[in-house]
Amino acid sequence: MFAGTPPMGFNTWNTFGGDISAKLLCETADAMVEKGYKDAGYEYVVLDDGWMLPQRGADGRLVPNPEKFPDGMKAVADYIHSKGLKFGIYSCAGVRTCMGLPSSFGHEFEDARTFAEWGVDFLKYDFCNFPETADCKQAYHTMSMALKASGRRILFSACQWGKYEPWNWMRSIGVHMYRSTYDIIDTYQSFKGIAESQVPNLQTNAPGCFNDMDMLIVGMYGNGNVGDAENKLSDEEYRTHFALWCYFGTPLMIGGDVRKMDGFAKDLLLNKDLIAIDQDEECRDPYLVGNAGGNRPVFIRHMADGSFVIGMFNFRDYRSGTLFIFNDAGLPTSSGYGLDITDIFTGEHIGVKQDYFMPSLEPHTCKLYRATLAPYPAK
Ligand code: GLA
Secondary structure: OOOOOOOEEEEOHHHHOOOOOHHHHHHHHHHHHHOOHHHHOOOEEEOOOOOEOOOOOOOOOOOEOOOOOOOHHHHHHHHHHHOOOEEEEEEEOOOEOOOOOEOOOOOHHHHHHHHHHHOOOEEEEEOOOOOOOOOHHHHHHHHHHHHHHOOOOOEEEEOOOOOOOHHHOOHHHOOOEEEOOOOOOOOHHHHHHHHHHHHHHOOOOEOOEEEEOOOOOOOOOOOOOOOOHHHOOOHHHHHHHHHHHHHOOOOEEEOOOOOOOOHHHHHHHOOHHHHHHHOOOOOOOOEEEEOOOOOOOEEEEEOOOOOEEEEEEOOOOOOEEOOEEHHHHOOOHHHOEEEEEEEOOOOOEEEEEOOEEOOEEOOOOEEEEEEEEEEOOOO
């Protein structure tokens, strides 16, 4: 199946903005193979805004900027494919991209054909400079059809920032992932706000179409296009961000520089346990089971193998207990069952708990626990 689980890859925007080139993409593809990202499941190398010349060519087609892409786009696609990876490109539903470059309004079918000829596997389709009198849903439906008619299987990544409740209609018009919020920046408040805003909108995640909470900021440490040097994130905060994205089953598009990231950030992005949660084949959304006093939500997520993942997040600025009463997950004391709990990050086996579980979490951190049903008292 196409996009049977949340798509994974890399996108140029968060770190590089318009400072992109064939060289950058090819080096990124190399790094994705050499540093283990490909083996971990990251598959798409996506070029964001800034790749085209300011005017279409005489034949009406989009033209890659020859200074940035001297051998054209097909050569880039061929290189990325030779590494066993897939190539993504960017256009926009409006008359110009967000950087003011030509885009696909009224050119959907010819642009889709061009992308197919170049060997594109993924289209991110933005929403800047969209005519007031035009209809958003219609524009995305048209590009969806144009991609279907292009002769190549191209993953459709819609990006209209969560306007007009896309969770209600993007799946039915053939989109594979849709941005549900405005742009992420490299701060704690940004990723926290995005995640909190999407808790009510995750239930339509299912094989074939996913709620995209925007590219990852892991490992940016205040640098790059959406970096914020004044509000640098700590490693622990990056861990909370990545855990949220995986736990919520959103696409995982790396926004940091994979050529340079090492140490904590790289290990986090390659964390097999977290990726396995994101990629769970049943794609169920987490179910909110507690938020006592606010700002410390607790969820349970049913997994394909019959186990559960408990997610506990302390969004407070001070150490707090996060309370999970099992009855809120359908497990009253009278059931005779408790939960056998293991900490996913440390591997520590906590043991069988009954009635409730209330670990204490440092500020801005999270805990994920794997749990299975266990008769109580444990034998
Ligand atoms: C919008 C999108 C971003 C990025 C930029 C490019 O802001 O939401 O993800 O694609 O445009 O200009």
